[in-house]
Amino acid sequence: MSRLLSLIIPVYNEEGSLPALYKKIMQNLQELIAVGSISAYEIWFVSDGSTDKSEQIIKKFAAKDPAVKLICFRRNFGKSRALQAGFRRAAGDIVITLDADLQDDPDEFKNFINKIDAGYDLVSGWKYNRYDPLEKKIPSKLFNFVTSRFSGLPLHDFNCGFKTYRKEVVKSINIYGEFHRYIPIFALRNGFKVAEIPVKHHKRETGKSKFGAERYLRGLFDALSAIFLLKYWDRPMYFFGKIGLTLFIAGFLICSYLSLLWFGGESIGGRPLLILGILFILVGLQSILLGLIANIIVDRTARHNDDIYIREIIAKEA
Ligand code: UDP
Ligand code: MG
Numbered sequence: 001m002s003r004l005l006s007l008i009i010p011v012y013n014e015e016g017s018l019p020a021l022y023k024k025i026m027q028n029l030q031e032l033i034a035v036g037s038i039s040a041y042e043i044w045f046v047s048d049g050s051t052d053k054s055e056q057i058i059k060k061f062a063a064k065d066p067a068v069k070l071i072c073f074r075r076n077f078g079k080s081r082a083l084q085a086g087f088r089r090a091a092g093d094i095v096i097t098l099d100a101d102l103q104d105d106p107d108e109f110k111n112f113i114n115k116i117d118a119g120y121d122l123v124s125g126w127k128y129n130r131y132d133p134l135e136k137k138i139p140s141k142l143f144n145f146v147t148s149r150f151s152g153l154p155l156h157d158f159n160c161g162f163k164t165y166r167k168e169v170v171k172s173i174n175i176y177g178e179f180h181r182y183i184p185i186f187a188l189r190n191g192f193k194v195a196e197i198p199v200k201h202h203k204r205e206t207g208k209s210k211f212g213a214e215r216y217l218r219g220l221f222d223a224l225s226a227i228f229l230l231k232y233w234d235r236p237m238y239f240f241g242k243i244g245l246t247l248f249i250a251g252f253l254i255c256s257y258l259s260l261l262w263f264g265g266e267s268i269g270g271r272p273l274l275i276l277g278i279l280f281i282l283v284g285l286q287s288i289l290l291g292l293i294a295n296i297i298v299d300r301t302a303r304h305n306d307d308i309y310i311r312e313i314i315a316k317e318a
Contacts, residue, residue: 005029005038005113006092009045010082010161014100015053016206021102022061028106037113038094042067044086045100049076054100079161079210080180087170095165101207103131104162105200112164112197121192122169124155124184125162125199136209139216143181143223150227151185155196158184162199168192172308178218182226189230190308234298240291244284251280 007025011018025043032038045058047070055072062068071085083097094116098104104125115123130137140159147158159181172190173183184194232239254277258268268274 001036002039003037003094004092005032005041005109006086006090006095007041007043008083008086008090008095008097009043009100010048010079010086010097011045011050011054011058011100012048012076012079012082012210013050013052013054014207015050015057017100017102018054018057021100021106024102024106028109032109032113037110040067042069042090042092044069044071044090046071046082046086047073048079048082049073078177080175080177083180084173084175087173090167090170093167095167095170097161097163097165099161101204103202103204105202108162108197108199111199112162115195115197116164116166118195119193120195121166122184122187122194123164124157124194124196125160126155126157126196127160127201128156128198130201131203132209135213139219143216143219147182147185147223147226150223151188151230153184153188153194155184155194157196158182160199166192168308178215178222179226181219181222185226185230189233191311234302236294236298237291240287240294244287244289244291246284247280247287248284251277251282251284254280 009021014021029038029041033041043061045061045068047055047058050072055070058068058070062070069089071089073082073085086097087095094113096109096112098106108125112123112125132140140157144156144158148154148156161180163183165187169187169190169192172192173186175183175186179186187194228239254273258271258274258277262268
């Protein structure tokens with residue numbers, strides 16, 4: 001079978017691990033070629049504004065092997081942008097992303113590919129034995145619990161950088177900010193079949209983690225956006241309209257009630273309920289109008305390629 005495998009590796013100051021990583025990767029790629037699982041490979045390193053020797057080291061790999069490719073960002077743009085740069089250029093039928101710090105083990109390549117061959121479009125790694133500090137593991141557990149509950153996608157480890165994709169999935173993804181944590185959700189939204197496999201995880205032996213505590217606050221906002229985009233991406237009015245209509249009706253009922261009292265001769269000018277009723281009506285109307293504007297934006301931007309929705313087309317020439 002002729003099949004190209006692309007690796008995408010985001011690199012932000014990882015000079016300490018690159019030589020060993022490259023060696024380990026090459027061993028595994030050679031094995032995959034030997035057993036006929038793939039016929040060729042390419043390795044996209046994306047240097048996300050590295051200021052150490054990472055880029056020089058990768059250039060040396062590339063000088064020896066034309067299948068090694070390097071994208072250098074002008075400054076640090078974050079892991080999502082780095083992955084996206086690779087996604088856009090990767091030509092492989094199968095694409096594997098992994099971190100550059102050797103915490104992900106290239107020995108898992110074959111297991112990922114087997115799972116893809118079992119009929120899945122996206123296979124996500126699950127670091128079931130995770131070698132990270134506790135202050136990282138606990139928030140991560142919480143994040144995974146909440147995300148899987150709200151999205152309805154039962155994964156243990158959304159954020160694992162070690163994932164394998166069929167080409168179609170990669171071409172459907174558009175991530176920025178911190179959205180790399182939600183790739184499985186976006187894939188699910190587009191109708192792809194998502195699975196998870198347990199993967200070996202190692203301690204970071206060189207360099208340091210690039211993500212600090214502020215990731216969690218950003219993560220909260222991203223979680224809100226991701227879940228919103230999962231459910232309402234093409235119909236934001238369903239979301240804003242529901243809230244808006246509920247508030248509007250509540251406000252309308254309150255004000256009708258007060259009007260009745262007023263017609264009965266009671267004074268209502270000093271009642272807090274009046275303010276509440278008016279507030280509900282105004283906010284409700286605003287929310288509905290916001291929904292309309294959001295729908296206009298979707299309508300304007302949603303004229304993209306429908307290829308990402310289609311698994312198969314049968315259209316024989318007559
Ligand atoms: N990384 C990146 N840009 C960033 C932060 C991280 O390209 O702004 C890369 C980093 O070099 C590594 C991977 O993303 O290859 C995962 O980062 P890290 O190991 O620091 O994350 P952790 O394992 O601590 O979650
Ligand atoms: Mg790491």
